Structures are given as structure tokens and as C-alpha cells.
Amino acid sequence: MHRENLEVVLREFGIDAEQVEASELDDLDLAWHRLDPWPDTVDGLARLKSQYIIAPLSNGNVRLMIDMAKHGGLPWDAILGAEVAQAYKPSPEAYLRTAEILALSPGEVCMVAAHNSDLAAAQKCGLRTAFIPRSHEHGASQTTDLQPEGNWDWVAGDLVDLAKQLCV
Template sequence: MGPKRLVDAVLFDTFGTVVDWRSGISRAVAEFAGDAVDTDEFALAWRSRYQPSMKPIRDGDRDFVDLDVLHRENLDTTAAEFGLPLAGDPSAADHLNRAWHRLPAWPDSVAGLTEVKRDFIVGPLSNGHTALLTNMAKHAGLPWDVIIGSDLTRTYKPDPNAYLRTAEILRLPPERVMLCAAHNLDLDAARDAGLRTAFIPRPTEYGPSQRHDLHATSAWDVIARDITDLASQLREHAS
């Protein structure tokens, strides 16, 4: 009998962990607005509305809508805050909103995921919906085995059902699924739901002034430098 693997599936938070949303969104804002706004500040402000916009859905105060809807609502609010008009070119504004489908991978992501994929099921465990995550994978070359979007689980992290329903769709008990994330709070919620956990730092996710998630804040099952190092550690664990 060969060595026992720690888990059967290694799933990944996507925005910030696998793809660099800040540079991708900043570039898309620049294409839309030129130098009319500070594109990094606009990207950060747009992203800052991400979790608050999902809270009414997690709390049961709003029916589920997918991330394209929430991103567009948040874009409208952010554009108004920055004095950036959207109404003059609705198709360009729609294209800007879909920039979340076209984000670049971090430099280690594709090679690292390919290594993890040799021994484990790999896929996103993300608040993105299936079409968004599929488009992102095609754009960035992400080698997922499976894509389970929030439109299938019908909820958003850190609701426990986001983790548990994903494991259920894979027909795996929670303890046979690992979440890898660059966000300690995401891992807290995954561990509370019974999943294994792995942390990798993305210290420039929010830019040079980032002050949180610079390091692991708990004894996660694996703490790695990046996804390639995660693959190595998982392989060593099974050797």
C-alpha cells in the first residue's frame, strides 16, 4: 500500500490567492478611464465593497445573485464616488465589469497548480460563479480539474455551506478536502467547517501598504511560500 495522502482534493481561494486582482482591475480601469482617476485607488475602492455586498445574501436578507451583479452594483457606486461617468458608453462599462473574468495569475500559480494536480483534484473554492471562473481559467491558463462556482453552492464564503456544499458536490467528506488561501479568515471558516487548510502569503495583494495576511496567524495544516512550495510539501507529506 502506498503512502496515505493528506486529502483527496486541494481547492483554492481564487481572488488574491491564485490571481492578482489588483493589477488586473487597475489595468482595466486605465483602459476605460485613462488618467481620469487613480486606477490603483479605484481598484481598491471597488474591491472594498466586495464582502459588504455579499453579507445580505449570507444573512438571508437578499436572494442569491451572482458576482457579476454585485460587482456591477459596486462599480456603479465606486464610479460615482470617483466622479467617473459610466452611462455614456454602457458596453464599455459592461466590459470593465467583466474585468474580474480576465485577471492575471500570480507568477507561481500555473506551474504550482500543475504540480498539485499530479496527485490531487484541483479546483477553485471561490465566490466567483462558474462562468466567471471558467473564463478566468481560460484567460490565465489555470489547469483546474473541476470548477464549482457559487451559483452551484448558492452562497458566499465564509458561510459554512460554501465549503460544505463544495465538498458534497465532489462526494468527499470535508476532512478529505483542503482549502488553500492567502486569507486567514477564509481558512478559519474552512477549518470550522471541517476542511483541511493551507496558507500561502500574497503580501502585495493590496499593494505596498498591505498590513494584513502577511503571514499565517494560526497553525494551518500546511504553511507554504507559494503554490509550488505547497505542491512540494504535500508530496513530502505523502512520501
């Protein structure tokens, strides 16, 4: 999907993907695998990991999550998500199968996200929810997901703040 979207974006900017070296397209396509984590992420996850299972529930593929973890030092216990659950968020199966894979009830799982819609879908499945704003995730002109828009179980400024709220 990343490659297909890259080719669409190139066309939008008047660039013919067939005129670009395949190795350059491959490198650009794999840039997602080399994303740096938010500054609070590694410390916050490490603190949370001391008491909880840490696993991304991402629509990204497992290899992407592995590469991001290795590149950014993300201390995940497991990598879950669409490939493992065989369902994409916001489908209920994505959330419910994740809980099942971890041998937990939905109420024992907390979905931590910067997207209100993701939290709403998780909450409908019985998961606990925590909102962390990422006001520049979509650039400086972002207008959505700047504030919590639901009755989430926790709202935190960042993952370190969430860990302070949750870890005894």
C-alpha cells in the same frame, strides 16, 4: 455585483456611469475575467493536480472562473463555489457542500487561501488548510493577511512550494 461595485467606485471618483459608453463599462466590468494568475499559480496547480483534485471554491460566479481559467491557463478539474454550493463563504454550507459534491469528507479537502478568515471558516467545518501569503493582493499598502494567523495544516511561500510539500 462587480457592475454595481464599479458604479459605486465611479461615483466616488466623480464619474457619472451614465455618461460613459455602455460598451466601455462592460469592458471594464469584465476585466475581472481577464486577470492574469500569480506567477506560481499554473505550475503549482499543475503539480498539485498530478495527485489531487483541483477546484476553486470561490464566491465568484462560474463564468468568471471559466474565463479566468481560459485566460490564464488554470488547470482546474472542476469549478465549484457559491453558485454550485448555493452558499457564499464564509457560510459553513459553502465548504461542506463543496466536499459533498466531490464525494469527499471535509477532512479530505484542503482549502488553500491567502485569507486567514477564509481558512478559519474552512477549518471550523473540518477542512484541512493551507496558507499562502499574497502580500500585494490589495496593493502595496496591504496590512492584512501578510502572515498566517491560525494553526493551519500547511504554510507555503507560494503554490509551487505547497506542491513540493504535498506531492510525493
